[in-house]
Amino acid sequence: MRRDPRLIDTWLRTPSLRRQTVRAMLVLVLGLECAFATVALLFVLQPMAQRSAHDLAGLMVLSANTWAELPPGTRPAFERELQQHYRLSLQPGMAAPADQGLIHGFYIGYLESALRQRLGHAVYFDKRVDAQGHVWLWTSIPAGGRDIGVGVDNSRIQTQPLRALLLGLLLTLPIAIVLALWWARRITRPVEAMERAAAKLARGDVPQRLPEGGSRELARLTAHFNQMAQRIDDLLQARTVLLAGVSHDLRTPLARIRLALELQRMQPSDARLDQIERDVLAMDRLIGDVLQLARGLQMQAPQELELLPWLEQRRQEHADWAQAQGCTLDVQCPADLHAWVDVSALQRVVDNLLGNAVRHAPGSITLRAEPAPEQGWVRLSIDDRGPGIAADQLQAVFEPFVRLDKARTPGAGSGLGLAIVRQLAQQHGWPTGLQAREGGGLQAWVDVPEKPSA
Template sequence: MVWLAALTLALGGVIVGSALQFVLWPMAQRSADDLAGLMVLAAQTWSELPPETRPAFEEELALRHRLALRPDFAPPPPGTELVHGFYIGFLEDALQRRTGQPASLQLLPAPGDRASAPGAAITDHPAAPWLWTRIPTAGRQIGVGFDTTRLDTHPLQALGSILALGSALAIGLALWLARRIAQPVAQLEQAAAALAAGSGPQRLPETGPAELARLARHFNHMATQVRELLEARTTLLAGVSHDLRTPLARMRLALEMLRLQPDERLIHRLEQDIQAMDALIGQMLDLARGLDREAAEPIDVAAWLALRAEAHREAAAVAGAHIEVDCEAGLGVQAAPGALARVIDNLLGNALRYAPGEITLQGQRLPGGDTVRLSVADRGPGIAAEHLPVVWRPFQRLEASRSPQTGGWGLGLAVVRQLAAIHGWHVELQGREGGGLEAVVDLPPLEGRPHSQDEGGCAPPS
């Protein structure tokens, strides 16, 4: 309880000091510099105006800016300089920088009628004194004064009051919180200790104060993620070991046979196995690189989708597929181009592998205008609804064989989901009316049209 109250008091002091150093101090300097500029400009403007227009200008200064002018203002007697705070010091420094001569402010009664103080209108606070200084311009010294009600703020007193009130509340609150949070925090400590010791993550009751309930909810979410990460790590290690063992066994057998008799077919099979292993290792690296967030850039969706379709043109021809690009003209997104390319390429590669035929790359703005949807749609066999949540996991494949020629390694959608989670995108697989599967990626739109060398709208089918 004592340390909580002391910590709160120290935090309050840090906040007050930070507010002074980084907020109030720069604001005061900027305000003082603006006021000094207004005073110098008023004096210079008055000296350049024709005599018959000066009264109207003085009246305008008094009414709109609470400033008054006194031509040939006498310097203050020695020893009558104003003892002031830091704001007036900022103002005097700003005046000296702008006029090139030392500036000091003198506290005098409020200006009265126009005869005694030319240009001084009757103020809303007649009893408030004014601050005056001399501004050199056009060979004469013009007195410029302003109402001290412009300075009628007390930031230090306000901060002090806040700190004192906060300290009193902190002491009382510390006593109340110590009783209110002791039990849930003890449960959290026990669960965290069990997790640190390697035991299975324990779920906490999501009850009690709102903050602790949210904390318990986040801890339970973290525990679930830890469990899923452990399961994914086990699955990845087991899957990599299994999928590498098969080509390694074939390579060992081929090497033994090559010792007996060279055979071009065995060498070709060795090359295929090496390529398969390299592809698996490459997808594992893709999954690892998905943890790095890439900077977002403006992308012209129509031209970009045309490039993705062109990149898969040869693969589509081999698979007997036809890729069509369909997107709205002038559509743009703000996204990481490399990560987005990996996502679309994985989805398009799955479509070419499992559902060759008519494949559509589509870009559209959803109703409401705050989301752009990119989709890869096919007319293949699709995926049953109960299997849709499963296919996102590493090494989860609906195709029964383990051959990469027929079904890949089962890592493509895992890479897609991880990249989408890192960059804040929404990805989803959904069935199509009339058969087939549609993979969608929802992205934030780009305000305005991105620059692009291709201004021809959507690309023709590849």
């Protein structure tokens, strides 16, 4: 089968569902990570950094003031204590450094701001490297009438929370990609299987039924697809059986008509013309049943139907024909019973069931309507006292062209009546069946909804 070039071009330009899902999930994960990082920065890291800077500024001021108040003999020990435990260093007499345009991070800015609040003037830092190669940040703090230089070991403030946060985001990115690929595959796998099955169906092949698993929406979609595929499969099989049956059932009367015409030329006979007419009527009835079976797929909008007058109408329309066949028709239905149905389809179902009973079960026939065993449904049935049907053939008679009459006489019907009933019932979701009656006879029934579905 040739592919439409426009479809191929659309497939090439449109990204796959899996790619779209991965892209959407990555955007979502990155967006969430950026939002988390922003919240962490504004509401956690920044307040913690400001609090830490205020504490360090207080320690620096306190260290300078304490050194100025200590006796000169104890000051070296105090300086060693500061350097060992707090990584601070003191340098008396150090002039305040000028603003040298030192580029630093947020934390140093917070520290300068905290010192400015405590000292009442702008404070700047000067970067120096000691003999061991350690970097120190120095500023001058006035204490005891002189300027005292206070240095902070740069390693004390090298926690770099922003770098740690960025590194965490980069490390989670591969994990997010793997999870996105796995989740996209999990989501798209049943859709891809359905796409392959639909493509197979489009080529005219019958696809295998798909497993109805996964999420609720996918399970429902798969169930609907399986129902559609099953219906198409049934229609294809019904078409094959229908064509085979029609060709078979038309061949017999056509052969009789051909033979009758040859004999009529040799020896004219009114009885032979009557036989030809009966064969033509049988062919016309067969074609009409085939058309009716084909029209079974044409659904009409359901409407509320009052069953008692409607069943009385069906009885009256069939009364003369039934009487000619030796049948009497009766209606039993509660006066207030209603149904919500496609009236045209229900009429064809009831007429076919009634016609089947009249042809095969002369005697008393009852058109009955009553609440069905399942709540919310109404059961319409045709009850007769005829010879009935064997239990092992109750389902077989619903197949097209199946007749219990092996002789296939012209008056025995086309063999499509119950097939039409089943097709219409399946199309509308109506349960239908045949069952033997107590005391003999057969009940043919169909259940229809009493009210519109919620």
